[in-house]
Amino acid sequence: MKWAVGLVGAGVAAVVLVGLGGCGRPHPGAGVTHREQIESAAYRTQWATRAPVRRGDAVKSCYLVDDNLYVLTHGGDVFALHAEHGLLRWGASLTERDYTVYPPTHLQTPDGHGPVLFVTTTRLWVLDRYSGDVLLSVPTPFPPSGSGVGDERRLYLGSTDGHVYSLAWKHALGTEPKERWRVMVGSPVAGGLVWQAPDDLYFATQTGAVVRCGARQKSFGWVQRVGGNVVADVFVDDTGVYAASLDRSLYRLEEASGAVLWRCRFADPLRSSPVTVHETCYQFNERDGLSAVDINTGLVRWQRGDGLSVVGAAPGEVVVRTSGGAIEVLDAATGATQRGFDASDARVAACNLRDSAVYLAAGDGRVECLRPEGVPYLRQQEVAASRAQLNRAPRGTDELIAPPPALPPAHDADPLRSSVDRRP
Numbered sequence: 001m002k003w004a005v006g007l008v009g010a011g012v013a014a015v016v017l018v019g020l021g022g023c024g025r026p027h028p029g030a031g032v033t034h035r036e037q038i039e040s041a042a043y044r045t046q047w048a049t050r051a052p053v054r055r056g057d058a059v060k061s062c063y064l065v066d067d068n069l070y071v072l073t074h075g076g077d078v079f080a081l082h083a084e085h086g087l088l089r090w091g092a093s094l095t096e097r098d099y100t101v102y103p104p105t106h107l108q109t110p111d112g113h114g115p116v117l118f119v120t121t122t123r124l125w126v127l128d129r130y131s132g133d134v135l136l137s138v139p140t141p142f143p144p145s146g147s148g149v150g151d152e153r154r155l156y157l158g159s160t161d162g163h164v165y166s167l168a169w170k171h172a173l174g175t176e177p178k179e180r181w182r183v184m185v186g187s188p189v190a191g192g193l194v195w196q197a198p199d200d201l202y203f204a205t206q207t208g209a210v211v212r213c214g215a216r217q218k219s220f221g222w223v224q225r226v227g228g229n230v231v232a233d234v235f236v237d238d239t240g241v242y243a244a245s246l247d248r249s250l251y252r253l254e255e256a257s258g259a260v261l262w263r264c265r266f267a268d269p270l271r272s273s274p275v276t277v278h279e280t281c282y283q284f285n286e287r288d289g290l291s292a293v294d295i296n297t298g299l300v301r302w303q304r305g306d307g308l309s310v311v312g313a314a315p316g317e318v319v320v321r322t323s324g325g326a327i328e329v330l331d332a333a334t335g336a337t338q339r340g341f342d343a344s345d346a347r348v349a350a351c352n353l354r355d356s357a358v359y360l361a362a363g364d365g366r367v368e369c370l371r372p373e374g375v376p377y378l379r380q381q382e383v384a385a386s387r388a389q390l391n392r393a394p395r396g397t398d399e400l401i402a403p404p405p406a407l408p409p410a411h412d413a414d415p416l417r418s419s420v421d422r423r424p
Contacts (some may be wrong), residue, residue: 032360032368037341039373041329046357046369047086047378051079053365062361063103064350067394068116068129069369070104071361078104078118080132083359085378085386086369090132095120102144102192108151113393119144119157119192124177126155126169131391136169138177146192146233149201154180156215158189158203166218181218185211191233191273196255202241204230210243210253222258226251232273235281239295242281244270250283252298262298266291277313277353280332284308290320292335302335311349314356314372321349327358327370 031048038044053059057075068089069081076095081088094101100121106129107114115135118125121144126136142165148157155167155177163184167177187207194202195215204210208230212221228247235242240261241253246269252261267287274283280301281293290307291300304320311327312319318332325344328337343349346360358370389395 032346032362032366033341033343033370038370041327041339041341042373043341043358043370044373046371046375048366048368049081049086049088051081051088051361051365051367052091053077057097058363059347059361059365061103062348062350062359062367064352064359065104065116066106069350069359069367070116071365071367072101074098076101076120079365080116080129081367082386082390083369085383086367087383087387087390089130089390092125092127092132094118094125095122102147105147105149105192107149107155108195108197110152111393114152117148117150117155119146119148124148124155124157130393136177141165141167141177141179145189149193149195154215156193156195156201158191158193160188162187162189162205164189164193164201164203164213166215183213183218185209190230194234194236196236202234202236204232204234204243206230208245208247210234210241210251210258212241212255212258224253224258224260226260227263228269231271235274235276237276239276239279242274242276244272244274244283246270248285250274250281250293252281252295264293264298264300275310275351275353277310277318278315278332280318282310282318289323292318292332301333304330304335309349310351310353312352312356312358313354317356319352319356319358327360329356 031045051071053073057073060072060074062071067083069083071079075097076099077093079091102119104116104118106116115126116129124138124140127134142159142161145158145160148155150156153170155169158164163182165182166180168180169177171178185205187205190204190206199215201213201215206229208226208228210224226243226245227249228245230245232244240255243251248266248269250264254261266285268285270285272284274281279295281295283291288303289305291303293300306322307320308323309321310318311321316332318330320328320330322328326340327343328340330337343360345362347363348361350359356372361367
């Protein structure tokens with residue numbers, strides 16, 4: 001893959017991607033773990049590759065989003081890999097070193113193949129998630145608080161200036177995003193926004209208000225105040241809204257009304273976002289480590305003082321990364337270690353809540369996907385077919401992503417309808 005960065009205008013980083021059709025093939029010698037150790041834990045390498053991290057740079061984070069694995073560096077670069085086959089789709093330079101790049105999100109589209117949104121402290125980027133083609137690149141119009149969400153026409157973002165914004169990024173009035181509405185929320189937004197179909201936005205403010213509102217018309221849903229300040233993203237799924245607070249408590253709120261269903265207290269303030277999978281909510285704090293909370297009762301099932309984060313899950317099992325650099329498969333009911341292996345060479349591990357695959361990345365760009373024994377090996381025909389359509393949306397029925405539910409019709413199609421409307 002030929003990959004370069006050019007400059008446009010006043011020092012703005014632009015993406016120059018050449019020859020992407022032949023990019024990205026797995027490299028068996030690029031693994032992060034040792035074969036004997038992972039095999040003793042009933043895992044094996046599904047694929048391994050190396051992202052072309054520039055000299056002097058290093059991997060900072062990685063995120064699994066639908067069919068892509070995004071690897072981000074300290075220098076502001078991102079590499080998009082085919083999560084199933086390990087092929088490198090594209091690379092891009094998003095910002096300069098030490099500027100923040102928030103976790104990527106995929107915009108909702110009817111076909112389920114929406115582009116990827118990157119929010120940085122300096123620019124907003126919307127890129128085709130398969131080819132890396134730039135669909136939008138503009139200076140960030142306000143100080144962002146975290147990740148944004150949206151669809152094929154609109155973006156929704158929170159800000160540290162105490163507002164949530166709706167921007168029309170595709171319209172007939174030019175190429176610059178137009179403000180559709182903004183709502184004042186009283187204090188800086190804590191982290192990113194969550195959009196649940198068909199039309200609900202969820203977020204928290206740093207002063208402890210958890211909010212639900214309508215995305216298209218900023219209609220009011222509910223506000224629920226928790227007992228302390230909030231600095232982490234809320235987590236939302238079909239079981240409820242979960243908010244971690246600096247009052248040392250994890251809250252589960254009813255999705256429809258915002259009513260507090262339970263409150264679980266911990267030893268230290270909660271600065272990390274919770275995640276929920278298989279009837280259990282997992283929460284990290286410095287003193288307790290990783291805690292497993294029953295979502296029905298709000299009671300702690302078990303705690304692992306060396307646990308850092310969830311990196312995989314399967315019925316009856318949860319895969320966690322430990323402070324000692326190990327990957328351990330735990331009994332989901334008791335927290336007891338069933339098997340594990342050393343992964344101390346890995347700088348980061350992606351959070352995977354859909355199965356027990358483990359995605360690891362080393363600082364030098366080595367990336368590896370591990371799957372439990374019994375999962376079929378990759379076949380050459382699969383990889384070849386994937387490479388042939390690597391930079392366009394998948395067409396095979398086995399690869400299609402279910403489209404999100406249809407959004408309700410807009411009552412006002414004017415993108416400037418509420419640009420000066422400050423009502424909540």
